[in-house]
Amino acid sequence: MGGTALFTVIAKNYLAHARQLMRSAAAQHPDWRRFVILVDRVDGYFDPAAEDFELILSTGLSIPESRWFHFKYSILELSTAVKPYAFEHLFRLHGFDRIVYLDPDIRIYSPLSRVTELLQASSIVLTPHLTAALEDGKRPSEIDILRSGSYNLGFIAVTRCAASSAFLCWWQQRLFDHCLVDLPRGLFVDQRWVDLVPGLFENVAILRDPGYNVAYWNLSHRPITRSPGGYEVAGAPLAFFHFSGYDVDHPEKVSKHQNRHEMPALPPVVRQIFHDYGQQLLAEGLAACRNWPQAYSYFENGTGIPDMCRPIHHEEPELARSVADPFSDEGFKLFVEVWNRPIQEHAGRPGISRLAYRIYRTRTDVQAAMPDIFGGHYFRFLEWLLNSGRLEHGVGDAFLTTITAAARTYRDHRESLSSPDPLDEREGVDGTSGEAPADGTRLHLTRLAAAIYNARPELQRTFPDPRGRDRARFLVWLLTYGRQEYQLSTHHVAILNQQWRAVLDSLPGSHARLRHQAILAAMGASLSTRGLLSRARSVVGLFHNGSQRTQTVDNLPYAAPSELAVAAPPEPESAEFGVNLVGYFRSETGVGESVRAACGALRSVSVPLSLRAAEEAGYCQARDRSVGPMSAEFPYSTNLIHVNADQAAHVASQLGGRFFRNRHNIGYWAWELEEFPDRWSDAFSYYHELWTPSEFCSRSIRQKSPIPVHAIPHAVSPVVSGSLDRQHFGFKPGQFVFLTAFDVLSVIERKNPLASIRAFLAAFGSNPDCQLVVKVNNAATAPREHRRVLESVASACASPNIRIFDATLSRNEMHALTQCADCIVSLHRSEGFGLHIAEAMYFGKPTIVTNYSGNVDFTRRENSMLVDFRLIPVGQGCLPYDENSRWADPAVEQAASHMRTIVAEPDLRTRLSAAASTFVRTNLSPAAVGQLMRERLEAIAQAHASAGFPSTSTRSQPVPSAAMRAGC
Incomplete structure (x- = not known):
């Protein structure tokens, strides 16, 4: 056949990128065949026949053990691992003379004539990352x-010849098991392997x-x-631009991925290139497709696959031989069992599962912060994994049963486990008892001391020989400083003191002993003095803050209450960047859900958090444990208090x-009326500023507020686990189900069922x-209110196709009920925000809603x-x-007309569903809302710094103290 082919590799959420790439390729090379390799399933999200390219599923490539191949790699790794198989497929089935690969985030601006020229005499063409020094x-x-x-593998071109066949065979063998992001092992997907190609194969052009x-x-x-002909680079035509990141x-x-360039500082011509590219992506449907799910990110039962769990074939090679389809229910059960299994070499700490330890091994920052997870940092590590770690690595509950059980056991028996295991304290890393030898010539490091030392490069530089000449x-x-920084227990200190005495005795001469004793005393006194000064500042602050005074935040005056003295600038001990988040974390109410959403949003953008559960006045169920354990310390510069x-x-x-x-104290309030x-x-008076979930709330509160008010919406990311289908809720096959929901603890007249x-x-x-399902929440918690609701709606609900659903549901079950309905009515x-409406839209449910109050921030005519x-x-x-x-009285007749329309017009349902899901997943995702929060928090920190307050540093890694740098 001959000719040239161009291909790229995507999951379907990158369809817009592929479209713009192929459109630019068609403009410059209309004679080239264009292919997209989809490492995904179409699943009805788009019509391949309508695209301006030919689609090939990655499962159609000649990849050995294809199901395992698609399972064991993350989406980034998988997208790069299929490249040599795609080259081989296109050469073999279509007989092309030349094939060019480009990443989907590339745009072609002029013919790639230099590539075709080089392929006349070369078997492979590569482009280097750099052609000049940085x-x-x-x-x-x-x-x-x-x-x-x-070499950047966003581009590679290959011609059909014996040398390229040998290269593709070699490349396939390397990428079959080792197309990994594993920098400690020297691997970065397919790119590091290609570093060897110019030396291994003939006729490689750079x-x-x-x-x-x-x-x-x-x-x-x-x-x-x-230029008149387009863009030029150093006088040559711009062939293609790679918009990576x-x-x-x-x-x-x-x-x-970089901090070298700032967009405002770039030349206008470059800024225009970026702007045009962004507009092209949006025109190609980016808003719709960016949130489409990737099929190989889930087991067949719908449970998400954590990327950390994928390389199970390295941990359990026999498992790969025993399970034909890792995505199956059989595979899921085996993986859950394996990854929850405690690691055998540390049976004394059964909470450290194989998955937990794998995550720990990949996180140098966690190792530095918690060097002794089998000893003094055991529970701290469990807490981190159940809070931040699970979110950062996408680990679902099914893979955390061992961790959850261990944390629960530890909390239940905190007193008995409060001091570290003596074995962990005393056992030396070299197999000795950890106690100093009689002569003190060599210090036997305890396991904890060794873990601290190995995790801290600055300690290694300062004390290069901690067992020998630097032991004292x-x-x-x-x-x-180490005792204070790591909060070492009395058990640890007792062992260190024993070793210290042995080392002193081994020093030559009384002068050396006295010198080191003086240094120890001086450093201890320095720490004590710091503590006294800190406490003195606190006492002085109490006296200074005792009188009423006016401060300024964002140039707006406010009065600070004398009993709280919130207006004082942060002292150094509370100046660390981060948030002490307070709210009804355990409450199964909208207010509880709002603080849990804020927690997820802040975690998604890596804002350091301490959590404190408030006790709610009145009666409500307080059984939610989804955010994990509460914190014992609150060191951060900002309090965010999620109570009305x-x-x-x-x-x-x-x-x-x-x-x-x-x-800096922030209140998070919602209010549902105009005044x-x-x-x-x-x-x-308790706060410096307020956040609200909607512009409607902000306008209402701002009229009376003497402090700034900012609209920060709730993050919306409901998750349904398990197989809770329509049959589970008793919905009849083929019946169109409307759902409306309200809480008896709220004002029923406002919800207006x-x-x-x-x-x-x-x-x-x-x-x-x-059928109309009327979901009543907290019916069992407030039986009196429940009876009043039933009495008020009893006559209206006489119709057999109206169902009162007052069973107590978990959050997961409520999300599943929403997902199973066909349309949500409110x-x-x-509404202060309209959380249930937003959650329904997240699931792609058409909504019929009152065009008033907080929900209008996200319910638009194009999506509701x-x-x-x-x-x-x-x-x-x-x-x-x-x-x-005043509040709204919605037009019931118009709502009835909308109900009939939504049943009769499936195309309208499809359009509204897609638009609703795209809007909420894009604008109300934890990452999007978290970024709004982080930007505001950073602005607060910057304002404090500009005003001369102690800085709120975002540094989380420990730094060596001045005394340590001085070498004692």
Whole structure:
């Protein structure tokens, strides 16, 4: 056949990138055949026949043990591992003379004539990352490039010949098991392997032309200009630009992988290239496809596959031989069993599962912070894994049963486990008892001391021989700064003191002994003095803060309450960047869900957190444990308190004035009406600023607020685990199910379920093809309110196709119920945010909602069916809302019409579902909301620094003290 082919590799969420690449390729090389290799399934998300390229599923390539191949790699690794198999497939089945591979985030600007020229005489063409030196200290550095590979495999071109056949065979063999992101082993997907290619194979051409593979890593060396014919690089045509790491949601950033270039500092012509590319992606449907799920990210039962679990064939090679399909239920059960299995060599700490230990081995930052996870840092590591670690590595509950059980056991028996295992303290890393020998000539490091030393490069530089000539100095550091920094127990200190005495006795002469004793005493006194000064500052602060005074935050005055003294700038001991997050973490209410969502959002952007559960006034169920254990310390510069204004004083009394003092205090409030009540005006005095979940809330509160008010929405990312289908909830096959939901602990008149019932009856009467499910939350918790609800709706619910669902459901079950419904109805009178509406949209459910209050931030005409309203007085009996305030009265007749329309028009349902899911998953994701939070927190830290307050450093790694640098 001959000719040239171009291909790329994507999962379907990168379809927009592939479309723009192939469109640019068609413009420059209309004679080239264009292919997309899909490492995914189509699953009806798009029509391959309608695309401007030919689609090949990766399962159609000649890959041995294909199911295992697709399982054992992350999406990045898989997308690169299939390349040699795709080359071989296209050569073998189509007989092309030349094949060019390009990453999907590349755009072609002029013909790739230099590539075709080189392929006339070469078997392989590569482009180097760098053609000039990097010496500005920015990232990526030359060392970074060495780690990732000399050649960028966003491009590679191969001609059909014996040499290239040998190369593809060799490449397939290497990538079959070793296409990994494993920098400690010297591997970075396919790129590091290709570093060997120019030496192993003949006729390899290195394409150094400046117009090819322009990207953030070489942009400093490749000046781009505009010419009548297009773009030029150093006088040559721009062939293709590689937009690696560019995100249309953050157009101010050149790439997330670098810090060398700032978009505003780039020449206008380069900024235009980025802007045009972003607009092209959006035009190609990026907003719709970016959140499409990748099929090989889930087991067949719907459970997500943590990437850390994928290389199980390295841990258990016999498992790969015993399970034909790792995605199957059989594979899932075996993987759960294997990864939850405690590691045998540390049976005394059964909570460290094989998966937990694998995660630990890959995280040098965690190792530095917790060097002794089998001893003093055991429970701290369990807490980290159940909180931040599980989110950072996408680990679901099924893979954390061992960790969860161990943490529960540890908490239940905290007193008996409060001191480390004597074996962990005393056992030396060299197999000895850990006690100093009689002559003290060589120090036997305990396991904990060795773990601390091995995790701290600065200790290794300062004390290069901790067992020999530096043993005394190292022990001095351990007994002073190390003891404080790692909070060493009395058991640890007793062993170190014993070793210290033995080392002193071994020193030659009394002068050396006295000198080291003096150094130890001086360093201990230094630490004591610091502690006294810190406590003195706190006492002085109490006296200084005792009088009422006016401070300024964001140039707005406010009065600080004398009993809390919140206006004082953070003292050094509370100036660490991060958030002390307070709320009803255990509560199964909307307020509880909001603080859990904030926790997830802040964790998603790596904001350091300490969690404190508040005790809710009144009755509610408090059984939610999804965020993990609460914290014992609250070291961070900012308090974020997720309780409404009416509960501010109640929670403040629980926390105490000291909790608020010398920190920036933020309240997170919601209010559902247009006017904020004067009776809660005192609640402003506890805070420096307020956050609210919607612009509606912000407008209401801002009218009365003496402090700044910012709208920060709730993060929305509901998850359904297990197989809870429509049959589980008793839905009839083929029946169209509407769902409306409310909480008896809320004000029923505000949720307005009667309007949904009336609209449904007006639309369908007793038509058995449709059903309305009225979900009542907290029915068992508030039986009196529940009876009142039933009495109020009993007559309206006489129709057999209206069902009151008042069973107690977990959050998972509630999410599953929402997912199983066909349409969500909320004819509320007002919402502070509308969390259930947003969760339904996340699942791609069409929604019929009142076009009023907090939900209008995300319910738009293009993604929801909006119901008009008129404003009416609240009326009597709706506390805490004033009877003269106003809220919405939705048009029931219009809602009934919407219900009939949504049943009759499946195309409309599909369009609304896609638009709703895309909007919520894009704009209300934990990452998106977390970024808003982080930006505000960083602005606060910067404002404090500008005002001369102690800095709120984001550094989390320990640094050597001045005394340690001085070498004792």
